[in-house]
Each structure stands twice: as C-alpha cells, then as structure tokens.
Amino acid sequence: MCRETFQVRYDRYRGAVEEALQQLFLRNRPYGRLQEAMRYSLLAGGKRVRPVMTLAFCEALGGEPRRALPLGVALECVHTYSLIHDDLPCMDDDDLRRGKPTCHRVYGETLAVLAGDALQAEAFRIISLASGLTAEQRLDAVQALASACGGDGMVAGQVLDMDGLPHDEAYLRDLCLRKTGGLLAAAADLGCIAAGADGEVRQQAAEYARHIGLAFQIRDDMLDVIANEEEFGKPVGSDREEGRRTFVDLLGLEGCGELVTEETRLAKEAVAGFPENRFLLELADSLADRRK
Numbered sequence: 001m002c003r004e005t006f007q008v009r010y011d012r013y014r015g016a017v018e019e020a021l022q023q024l025f026l027r028n029r030p031y032g033r034l035q036e037a038m039r040y041s042l043l044a045g046g047k048r049v050r051p052v053m054t055l056a057f058c059e060a061l062g063g064e065p066r067r068a069l070p071l072g073v074a075l076e077c078v079h080t081y082s083l084i085h086d087d088l089p090c091m092d093d094d095d096l097r098r099g100k101p102t103c104h105r106v107y108g109e110t111l112a113v114l115a116g117d118a119l120q121a122e123a124f125r126i127i128s129l130a131s132g133l134t135a136e137q138r139l140d141a142v143q144a145l146a147s148a149c150g151g152d153g154m155v156a157g158q159v160l161d162m163d164g165l166p167h168d169e170a171y172l173r174d175l176c177l178r179k180t181g182g183l184l185a186a187a188a189d190l191g192c193i194a195a196g197a198d199g200e201v202r203q204q205a206a207e208y209a210r211h212i213g214l215a216f217q218i219r220d221d222m223l224d225v226i227a228n229e230e231e232f233g234k235p236v237g238s239d240r241e242e243g244r245r246t247f248v249d250l251l252g253l254e255g256c257g258e259l260v261t262e263e264t265r266l267a268k269e270a271v272a273g274f275p276e277n278r279f280l281l282e283l284a285d286s287l288a289d290r291r292k
Helices: 006-022 032-042 049-060 065-086 103-107 109-128 135-149 154-162 169-179 181-195 199-226 247-270 278-288
Strands: none
Touching (some): 006 065, 006 278, 032 065, 049 065, 049 278, 065 135, 065 181, 103 109, 109 135, 135 181, 169 199, 199 278, 247 278
C-alpha cells in the first residue's frame, strides 16, 4: 500500500476542514447579513494550517481525525475572528486579507466587529456540541482554546504588538509566542485531546508548536520585506510603514533565516519520538519555506 505524500495528506485534511466550514452559519435569520459577513471571512481561503495541525496530531497519535474535526473548525473560527479584528482601522487598518478586501471594507466596521465577536462565541458552541468526544475531552478543549486566545494568550500578544515599546529579541519572542504561537499550540493540543493523549505527549506537542509558532512569525516578518504582494495576499512592507520593529530589524534577513532553521529543527526534535511523525516533520519544513 502506497503511503500518502505530504501534499496529498495536507489536502485531505484541508478538504475535510473546508467541507465542515461550508456547513456553518447557513440559517435564514433576519440578521442574515451578520452570517454573511462571518462566512465571507471564514471562507476566504488560506492554508488552514491550524486545523490541519489539529487533525494531523490526532491521527499521528492513533486517533480518528473526524473526532478532531469540530475542534479544528472551532479553532479556525477563533483564528478568523482574530484576523477580522486585526484588520480594523483601530488595529492594523488593512485593506486586504488573503488577496480580498478585508471584512470591514466590505461590510463596514460595526458589522465586522460583530462578525468577529460572533465567530469567537460560536467556536465554543461548536466544541460543546462535538460528537465522539467525552465531556472531559470537550472541557479540556474549551480550556485549551480559551487559554490560547484569551488575556494571557493571543489577545495579550496583540496588546504587546500595539503598545509602542522598544522591542528587543526577548520581547519579540514573548509577543510571538502569545499572538502567533498561542493558536498554533492550541492546534496541537486540541489534536492530542481528541486522540486521548496523556500529559507528557501534550507537552511534547506544545513544544513543537511553540517552535513552529516562532519560526512562522519570523518567516512572516521576512515575507513582509521580500514577498510579492499578489502572492502574499496582503500588503507588503506594512510593518515598516506602521513603525513596528520586527525580527528583520533586529537580526537582518540572513539572521532571520538562520533562526527559522534552528526553530524548525527544535520543533522536529520535539516530536522525534512520535511513532507517526512524518507528516509533522514535513509540515515544519513546509512552513519554514513558505512564500505566503
């Protein structure tokens, strides 16, 4: 029997996620424009890295990916809400996201805020109703996602990103581990939870995700300098225009490339003992080399 290539497996995971997302927020309501705005951003495309990682960790640990699917879908709802709010004029004031006009440019600021609010709440409803998981697993999943996106996680990272303080490397690492790494860590942990993994395995998965998260953000900083805007799907050079200090400012492009390589190596090392780790190892390499 032929083993799946990395791309075939990635596409299998992403296809399952896309199919599940397509089924969300279709109810006919007087406030249907809210659901339209939610779906506009949720279905705008993207790599679906986080839910793919959730399904991958579940399967790598002997679990059924379908059991992890609601958790990955919930995570993508939270990620989408964060992007909608990130793009608002009071935050990054971006006009493009994934190559399309941002939610507030299409639906206005008020509805964009409300769409983000609703997506965050719906994520936890989806987890609470997830079939195939025990009540304890659903509770663990709620706690994992809430911790990742709450006041000590992603939101805290956004505050650090906007506070205007001078950013040394330690500061940037902390910012990235909260803002970017938080949801990636949740992605890995949610897959472990769906597979019924023990605490030690969950710690190893979190270590993988932390290193992946740092490498991902450093690569993002590099792409903000070197990427083609059409391919990147959002404005290039926006960090510099907004006065943000990034890893490129601190380390230069060559230094950033070396750090991405090192963080990717550490991520792969964290899951070296997993019996089915090939996809996770290849995922780490693919994210390190991404062009968008």
